[in-house]
Amino acid sequence: MKISVFGAGYVGLVAAACFAESGNSVIAVDVDQKKIEGLKNGIIPIYEPGLKELILRNQAEGRLSFTTDMVEAVEQSLIQFIAVGTPPGEDGSADLQYVLSVGRTIGRHMNGFKIIVDKSTVPVGTADKVRLAVQEELEKRASHLEFDVVSNPEFLKEGAAIDDFMQPDRVVIGTDNVRTAEIMKELYDPFMRKQNRLIIMDIRSAEMTKYAANAMLATRISFMNQIANLCERMGADVAAVREGIGSDSRIGYDFLFPGPGYGGSCFPKDVKALIRTAEECNYDFLLLKAVEEANERQKEVLADKLIKALGSGDKEGPLAGRTIACWGLSFKPRTDDMREAPSLTIIERLLAAGAVVRAHDPEALTEAKKLFGDRIEYSSNQYDILNNADALTVITDWHEYRNPDFERIKGLLKQPLIVDGRNLYKLDRMQEMEIRYIPLGRAGNGISETN
Structure with missing residues (x-):
């Protein structure tokens, strides 16, 4: 398949390299000219085990290219992945300006049916906003070209992203279009050879799934840190406690190591965004507020x-x-x-x-x-x-x-x-x-x- 990935950051580079590795023709697009020139010359802007080798191999074999030309990327590809940043605003909400900008660019330059895929972590309802942005641009052109918007959240762990993409725990596809679902299944089929872990659901549920997953993991981390702090005061050993509770199959051992608090590009941002989303719905998400406060204290x-x-x-x-x-x-x-x-x-x-x-x-x-x-x-x-x-x-x-x-x-x-x-x-x-x-x-x- 012919694919464009907008955003040559962490998620975009991993997705572009892995899709190319499975035989697709992939164009990775970014507005940062210096970054793109570096990538063309084998300079990878992030450290991720195995990523450099994957990029260099697929560049050499002609399946992966890098460009700042967004028009070329839109026109040449059926599937358009949006993998740009969604930084938190001052109120904790996700900033969608870059996502919507890509949507408008696609609307201005699309030349046939396109599948537009939200790969960035975005709040519930973002697909509707992207669809509206694309439609507005088509109306300006008096165009009636068809397109579909899909939610396909990423579940990559930094440090193990290549393995996570090539052998995923699950792939979530949010779409209400049967034809689009079949195309997305075909795209991900090479990654499902051992076991079919692809889950099709409605778009809003797919958007919520990403936030819910990260919020759950953040909650486990903060919970275990709080238990560790209590163990110190009570003379208990958190290592023994972890073994005891982790042996329960309903709980398991993952994300139960105490530490100095969670960080990174996902958990802090996504917890804040979900709290903000809840507030917009007049819901007070008390648990996540406590998770965030506990993490800052830790x-x-x-x-x-x-x-x-x-x-x-x-x-x-x-x-x-x-x-x-x-x-x-x-x-x-x-x-x-x-x-x-x-x-x-x-x-x-x-x-x-x-x-x-x-x-x-x-x-x-x-x-x-x-x-x-x-x-x-x-x-x-x-x-x-x-x-x-x-x-x-x-x-x-x-x-x-x-x-x-x-x-x-x-x-x-x-x-x-x-x-x-x-x-x-x-x-x-x-x-x-x-x-x-x-x-x-x-x-x-x-x-x-x-x-």
Whole structure:
């Protein structure tokens, strides 16, 4: 099939590369000339395992191309995927200006029947707005060309997006048109060879499904973080609690690890957008408001623990004269994405408390330098930042951090203190190594976490 993907960001690039890999002819479109020129020359603007290789292979074989020419993309393709950003507005609602702009462009230049697919995460009712935008442009042309608008939300995990696309848990298609449903089934058939996981539903239900899924996962994360905080106060072990509740088949183990809060481009934005959508319907979504508040509080926890462990009454700040080494900056491993990352809140708190902050991340250092500039120190070696530091704090659970050289850590730190926001290390090992260890929701062997 001939496909155009509008938006060469995270979702758009993954979709374009994977559709091309399954044999389709794909044009990826973006208004950013520099980005498109870079892509033509094999420069991938994001880090995602396997994506670069996929793009280069399909470019070389002529199935994938990049352009800023939106007219060409509209005219040459049957299926038009909209994968542009929907950033949150000041009130938390999704900003649809880029989505609707693409819709209007398609309406101005379409030359035959088109299937317009909302791949961006958009609120319920967006397909109706896109349809109206396209129709208005057709009316200006006095054109009666047919088109259909489909909701096809993405369910990609950063760091595993290629696998998620090629072997999906499910593919949701929202359409009321039988003919369009059959075309979309044909498009996704190569990804259904092991098991048919394609679900056809009405458009508004498909739009809601994306938000509901992310809101549910965000709720599980915040719930487990709250349980971890309570475990500290009650003398319970959150790792044991997780094993106990996760063994219930109705609950399972996924998204039940405590941590410093969720971040990234999806969960914070989508929770806010769903709360705003509810408000527009005069519904007070109390649960999601609590999830959002709990998550913001959780981002303060690691800094609070460091201040409690090392703080002084210094008027320059409780951590004045202290150096803190941070392992992990991206919001999750296997990505360089720092949008809404807990590290942003944690590091700002440490700086405000007077600390010198050093940071390491396998992929996100370039992005961190854009955000923090010279206010913190950086190193591409995870051990270099430990030299004569007062503490190590683990923020992101990269594999590189899971089994480090503890003897080396002890030798480099001023004092053997680890504040672990991901509970990566075993309590008995830390005790054996005589490392003062402060995890989340566990007894540890450091300071009391009770109030």
